[in-house]
Amino acid sequence: MGILLDGKGLAEERRAELSTRVAAFVDEYGRAPCLSVVLVGDDSASALYVRNKVRMAEKVGMLSRVEHLPADASQEEVLNTVEELNGSTDVDGLIVQLPLPKGLDPEGIIARISPSKDVDGLTPVSLGRIVRGLDGSRPCTPKGVLTLLEHYGINCAGKKAAVVGRSALVGKPMALMLAQEDATVTLCHSKTRDLGNILKDADIVVAAIGRPAFLQPDSFKPGAVVVDVGINRIDDRWVGDVSVDGLSEVASAWTPVPGGVGPMTVISLLENTVLLAEDKK
Numbered sequence: 001m002g003i004l005l006d007g008k009g010l011a012e013e014r015r016a017e018l019s020t021r022v023a024a025f026v027d028e029y030g031r032a033p034c035l036s037v038v039l040v041g042d043d044s045a046s047a048l049y050v051r052n053k054v055r056m057a058e059k060v061g062m063l064s065r066v067e068h069l070p071a072d073a074s075q076e077e078v079l080n081t082v083e084e085l086n087g088s089t090d091v092d093g094l095i096v097q098l099p100l101p102k103g104l105d106p107e108g109i110i111a112r113i114s115p116s117k118d119v120d121g122l123t124p125v126s127l128g129r130i131v132r133g134l135d136g137s138r139p140c141t142p143k144g145v146l147t148l149l150e151h152y153g154i155n156c157a158g159k160k161a162a163v164v165g166r167s168a169l170v171g172k173p174m175a176l177m178l179a180q181e182d183a184t185v186t187l188c189h190s191k192t193r194d195l196g197n198i199l200k201d202a203d204i205v206v207a208a209i210g211r212p213a214f215l216q217p218d219s220f221k222p223g224a225v226v227v228d229v230g231i232n233r234i235d236d237r238w239v240g241d242v243s244v245d246g247l248s249e250v251a252s253a254w255t256p257v258p259g260g261v262g263p264m265t266v267i268s269l270l271e272n273t274v275l276l277a278e279d280k281k
């Protein structure tokens with residue numbers, strides 16, 4: 001039987017540790033680290049994600065600040081808000097909630113976030129630092145995945161890893177960060193030929209596709225570690241990209257959805273904010 005990689009439980013443990021670190025920061029500097037979120041428009045899922053981040057930040061004793069702009073905000077208005085937050089000494093971490101309403105250029109907006117406040121690790125500078133092997137904010141989902149693997153003593157060095165999905169948010173940084181951990185990585189996407197054989201050969205598979213139950217347990221090599229980043233809504237349930245029926249009989253370790261990578265993403269965001277606040281001192 002494969003072990004379940006309990007992201008929810010680990011995120012709770014790390015939350016307790018982070019609360020202590022935040023309290024020490026407050027004692028030393030007389031203020032709490034502050035996470036600022038720019039939310040544009042009224043997308044209900046985005047609003048829910050933002051509320052969740054704010055609630056989690058407050059739980060560990062951090063401050064949060066939400067700048068809510070209307071759906072018809074112009075590119076210039078969003079950029080001005082980002083610049084204002086870049087310049088604010090009260091703000092340690094800054095994220096722009098994606099997706100943005102149509103008509104806005106997310107690349108231009110993300111690129112404007114100061115790397116010194118880039119807690120999502122998604123600016124060209126932060127992503128470039130991964131390529132160069134330099135320190136910096138790491139994108140929260142891949143960071144959360146690696147933290148989870150490390151916690152369970154899963155060493156990536158020398159392993160064959162397959163990442164399915166090549167977004168700048170998850171797949172690409174995940175592949176680079178696994179390579180940094182000395183895994184031999186294959187980055188797969190919708191045009192990949194022979195995905196079946198690549199998966200059957202992989203010791204570690206990270207699925208970040210966004211298609212419910214796209215991968216089946218018999219897709220994997222017996223003993224593989226299977227990390228499911230996908231979050232897909234079916235009626236009133238959330239499911240991943242991997243079908244879990246029979247998965248524990250094939251995989252040596254696997255993440256559930258919900259309760260796997262999701263909570264690790266949020267805790268990574270908070271940890272990145274505290275790291276940047278500490279760096280500023």
Ligand code: NAP
Nearest residue numbers: 165166167170189190191208209210229230231261262265
């Ligand atoms: P995305 O930008 O839509 O990227 C999806 C990727 O999957 C693309 O690279 C696409 O390939 C690839 N893909 C699609 N169909 C495929 C197929 N048939 N075979 C192989 N690859 C295929 O999505 P994303 O933002 O990376 O998110 C992926 C999933 O993770 C979503 O369910 C999202 O909700 C979830 N997510 C979860 C967390 C978390 O904290 N757990 C965080 C972020 C995202 P092409 O590039 O060729 O189109």
